[in-house]
Amino acid sequence: MLTLLDQLDKGTLWRSPGGIHPPEVKFLSNTTPISQLPLAQEYLVPVPQVGENCTLAVKVGDKVLKGTPLTQGTSIWHLPVHAPTSGTVVAIEPRASNHASALPVNTCVIAADGEDRWCELTPGSIELSNHEIIAKIHGAGIAGMGGAAFPSHIKLNPVSEIELVIINGVECEPYISADDRLMREYSQDILAGIGIIHRLLAPKRIVIAIEDNKPEAIKAMQQAVSHSTLPTGSTRVTVIPTKYPSGGEKQLIQIITGREVPSGSIPAKLGIVVHNVGTAFAIHQAVTQGKPLIERVVTVTGQNVGKPGNYWLPIGTPVEHVLKHTEFHAEADQKVIIGGPMMGHALPTIQVPILKGTNCILVPSSQEIGTTPEEKACIRCGECANACPALLLPQQLFWHAKAEEYDKAASYNLKDCIECGCCSYVCPSDIPLVEYYRIAKSALKQAADEKHQAERAKLRFEARIQRLEEEKLAREAKAKEAAARRQATMTSTDKNAVAEAMARIAAKKAAAAETTADNTPVEVVAADASSTEAPKGKAAVAAAIARAKAKKAAAAAQGADEAESSQQAVSSVQTASSEPSEPTEQSESLSQKDKVAAAIARAKAKKAALKADSDANGDTDIATDNTDKPATETTANAEVDDKKAKVAAAVARAKAKKAAAQQAESSEVTEVLPEHTADAKPESTNDSDDESGNKSSLDAEPSASLSPEDEKKAKVAAAVARAKAKKAAAQQAESSEVTEVLPEHTADAKPELNDESGNKSDSATDLNAPLSPEDEKKAKVAAAVARAKAKKAAAQQVESTEVAEVQPELVADAKPESTNVSGNELSSATEPSASLSPEDEKKAKVAAAVARAKAKKAAREANANSDANE
Amino acid sequence: MSTMLIAVILLTLLALFFGVLLGFAALKFKVEGNPIVDELEAILPQTQCGQCGYPGCRPYAEAIANGDKVNKCPPGGTATMEKLASLMGVEPEPLNAEAQSQVKKVAYIREDECIGCTKCIQACPVDAIIGAGKLMHTVLTADCTGCDLCVEPCPVDCIDMIPVGQNLKNWNWRLNAIPVTLIQETPHEEKRG
Structure with missing residues (x-):
């Protein structure tokens, strides 16, 4: 039993299945030596040709020399392309491709300057390492010259042991003679290239396979082998019988070795690598002379070519130019075929370039190819199965x-x-x-x-x-x-914060109690007056009392009959009852300044009650007796405020929810309000007035920006509102401290209240002013929130329209200071939005969206409120 | 008598043995979930476009497994519908005309018009849009499934759905085929009349 190597040495051949014997027409082109054509005006170099990703190394207008790389790539699959001649890059644009589809591909158009000047070449030497040689081959952009244009450096960088290298000089296509001529004329160079391949792959044998229809080529190659420096016995020329398609990689392997490349596998798995003779020549050129692959031998043949033969054509030469200089004469329905007649494809246009894998341009006459006969039904004769080489x-x-x-x-x-x-x-x-x-x-x-x-x-x-x-x-x-x-x-932090939060809840409860008392403010006054006796400046106590108020309201109503209670007290209570409801309703989304304002207002109310209390004190003995106890109780409570601190945050959130319900009640209260306050001091109404005024004035804005809604935004808005409510709790603590000092200053409530309202607006604007420059985003959000508030207010306004109608008159009666306040607040509210709109359109959009969402929510709440009212 | 008894006992024992064996097998080789869903999902085009009315391809696969119709996937086209029908053993139902003429598209952002709102990024089910707030966004065309979901949220309408063009990679040889026109044969009766 002979080993494979022995059989290779003997030249044993195996039979490959199938195959055909088409008429040979190589005589048309293989008689003349390979010649040159004059330079073309323009060269079309597709970038990239092999491999997907690369970057252009040149730009339009650049001067390039022959051999200048046009692309750079990092991928191992990328092959650089080089300028085929010296000239200028005139365009990099999609041009028709050398493909059956002729779909446009990115093409670098080089206008030749006629000098055909080489760039500086770096010839390699024998000292190069294998790695350097492969890098040089890669850099030269060498692809398989047989037609498939597979990057050669990958095939030369073996991952497995290579036993056999087959140099493919078979050239089985009936018309092509490019490899034939190359082997005849450049056998020494091809052998040098084979030497490099031998060095890189170190195979046991190299077989140069040539079909027996090329006797001159066989002779030339055999001579070259005998003169080569390769180890004797390692390289041989094997002549194989002519049959199409013996030149196919898998078919050739089967003929030479008798082994079949498995389906889906590659020859390297069998320890075999196949290279074309043209590739061997190009490797020699690249390694020893440093020349990149910029030209190749192309067979131009067919009966419609005046000068058929083989030509050195630079890569990128337009087919049109080649045909022009080979005395091509077209006939009707002329086909131009790239590749051989068996496997080639007809070109839809001849404005396409020669590529690295283009080995033949065939322009047959109608006698040679003939018209495509009509397709008939398959008769299941099985001829095709006999012919199939696979x-x-x-x-x-x-x-x-x-x-x-x-x-x-x-x-x-x-x-x-x-x-x-x-x-x-x-x-x-x-x-x-x-x-x-x-x-x-x-x-x-x-x-x-x-x-x-x-x-x-x-x-x-x-x-x-x-x-x-x-x-x-x-x-x-x-x-x-x-x-x-x-x-x-x-x-x-200060326990007052907690206390203040508690106070607010108490105030709310009081308001609720008042409404349950149903338009008998006098009773509540009594309760309030009596309860407010206890606080001595301590907010904690105040809170406790406020809570106690609610409990006592009923008892006080029964026992006390203070019709004579001063109207001032009435009004103050009214404010106390109406105001807490308003701030709390706002606190769910209100900006900080409003929080402060609300706090101040509440403090005022308390103070007023205190004052009224001194008047009514004598009359309401029972009430005072009652309130003493809870007051002490709540001071005890204040000591345990640590726990409550935790509750505070939750309470603040709860406030927001309750606000809607409260609003229903407060609207009733405010309805009653005008009647009482008509006689009473106008200051008391100012607060409610301001806010309603604000609301109504801002009403127009939101309705204008009311447009399609967004659920997400609504959620965001809700989150913002909640955050504000929490923040407000903290703010409340500070503001309460401020307002606590106030009572000591003034004995008379009237001017002091005005001052405070003035302060209120000032502080409101003050607070606002540092905010907006501080952080753009926050300002935006604030503006949006402010607008949303206004909208919400508008919704509420719908319910309490009666109030709104009465209030303008009240404003007229009210002191000018109060209107100032409202004016201030208005301006402060509108300021941020005004400064915003020019600032950034996008931001404005975001703000508008938030505002819209708020408006929606407000509307929903308003509906709920009105339902509750009814 | 005793033979009958032996037979009864033997059969009872056998029945018990196999009962235990089956019970054990049922526990040991228990299949989690419905395996048909995986098969259905493998057929679906995974555009996650939601045109079927379900939030993604898997929910639709589950719905089909539970008896929903198989013709609700416009990106998959008729081929997908037929595969689904054959897998489920139901009659193929035609897609609507609009879905049948669907060509593969990818999103394209007109970058100079993009305001950087990130809304399309949030909408993209396959994270094929890159960009950041207030910065230009762009579509990774290789990953775009052409689901259209990014078009709706764009506040400035700068996203176009562009049909995927022919290139050398996806070129179909059929395109060069000569179009065949079918000539209708007119009945003789009409000619006479």
Whole structure:
């Protein structure tokens, strides 16, 4: 039993299945030596040619020399392309491609300057390492010259042990003689190239395979081998019988070694690498002379070419130029075929370039190729199966491809079809079988691509879902952490903050109590007057009392009959009852200044009550007796305020919710208000007046910007509102301190109140002013919130229209200071929005959206309120 | 008598043995979820476009497994519908005309008009849009499934759905085929009349 190497040395050949013997027409072109054509005006160099991604190394207008790289790439699959001649880059634009589709591809158009000057070349030497040689081959942009244009440096960088290198000089296509001429004229150079391949791959044997229809080439190569410096016995020329398609890589391996390359595998798995003779020549040029692959031998043949033969054509030469200089004469329905008659493709246009894999331009006369005969039905003769070199069943493939059952065609190993055209050649029914296979192949490829993309999309979708989930968890954790931190800081701050929060709740409750008392303010006055006796400046106590108020309201109403209670007291109580409701209703979304204002107003109310109390004190003994106890109770409560601090945040939030309900009640109260306050001091109404005035004046804005809603925004707005409510609690603490001092200053309530209202507006604007420059975003949000408030107010206004109608008159009666206040507030409210709108359109949009969302919510709440009212 | 008894006992024992065996197998080889859903999902094009009325391809696959119609996937086209129908063993139902003439599209952002609102980024089910707040966004065309979901949220309408063009990679040889026109044969009766 002989080993494979022994059999190789003996020149044993195996029979490859199938194949055909088409008439040889190589005589047309193989008699004349390879010659040059004059330079073309323009060269069309597609970028990139091999490999997907690269960057252009030149730009339009650049001067390039022959051999200048036009592209740079990092991928191992990328092959650089080089300028085929010296000249100027005149355009980089999509041009028709050398492809059956002629679809435009990015092309670098170089206008030749006629000098054809080489750039500086760096010839290599024998000292180069293997790695350097491969880098040089890669840099020279050498692709397989047989037609497939596979990057050669990859095939020269073996991943497995290579035993056998086959140099393919078979050239089985009936018309092409480019390799034939190259072997005849440049056998020494080819051998030098083979030497480099031998060095890189270190195979046990190198076989140069040549078909027996090229005796001159065989002779030249045998001579070159005998003169070469390669180790004796390692290289031999093997002559193989002429048969199409022996030149196919897999077919050639089968002929030389008798081994079949498995489906879906590569020859390197068998320890075999096949290189074309043209590639060997180009490797020699690149390594020893440093010349990049910028020209190749192309057979220009066919009976319609006046000067058929082989030509050195620079890569990028337009086919049109080649045909012009080879005395091409066109006939009707002239076909120009790139590649051989068996595997080539007809060009839709001749304005396309020569590529690295272009080995032939065939311009046949109508006698040579003939018209495509009409396709007839398949008679299932089985000729195609006999001819198929890949041992496929072409008739079955055709059957399924025609029925568009591509998956069934794939199950008949369609992918192993090499599209050699043997089946079409032998078909008695003239069925263009290869066309069907190409369609089926492209459809299968597309389906595979879609499937791949669907998988990618699914992965990305799942990754996104996971990411969103993680973000959500992170956000929750962060919020929790922030809440814990806030709680920690809360306990350490002044207890007054808590007390104030409690006071507000109490005030609300009082308001509720008052409404249950149903328009008997006098009773509440009594309760208030008696309860407010206790506080001595301590906010905590005040809060406690406020709470106590609610409880006592009923008892006080029963026992006391203070009709004589001063009207001032009445009014003050009214403000006390109406105001807490308003600030709380606002506090859910109100800006900080309003918070302060509300606090001040409440403090005022308390003070007023205090004053009234001194008047009514004598009359309401029972009430005072009653209030003493709760007062002390609540001071005790104040000591345990630590716990309440925690509650404060929750309370603030609760406030926001309750506000709606409160509003229903307060609107009733405010309805009553005008009647009482008509006689009473105007100051008391000022507060409510201001706010309602604000509301009505701002009413127009939001309604104008009211437009389609957004749920997300609404959510965001709600979050902002809640945050504000919390912040307000803290603010309240500070403001209460301020207002606590006030009572000591003045004995007379009237001017003092005015001052305060003035202060109020000042502080409001003061607070606002540092805010807006401080942070743009916050300002925006604030503006949006302010606008939203206004809208909400408008909604509320709808309910309490009666109030709104009465109030203008009251404003007229009221002191000018109070109107000033409202004016101030108005301006402060509108200021930020005014300064915003020119600032940034986008931001304004965001703000508007937030405002809109608020408006929506307000409307909803208003509806609920009105329902509650009814 | 005893033989009958033996037979009864033997059969009872056998029944018990196999009962235990089956019970054990049911626990040991329990299949989580409905495996048909995975198969259905593999057929769907994974555009996650929601045109079927479900939030993504998997929910629709689950719905089909629970008896929903198979013709609700416009991106998949007729081929997908047929595959779904054959897998579910139901009659293929035609998609609506609009869905049938659907060509693959990818989103394209007119970058000079983009205001950087990130709304499209949030809408994209496959994270194929990159960009940041107040910065220009762009679509990774290789990852775009053409689901249209980013078009709606764009406040400045700067997103176009552009059909994927032909290139050398996806070129179909069929495009060069000569169009065949079918000539209708007119009945003889009409000619006479």
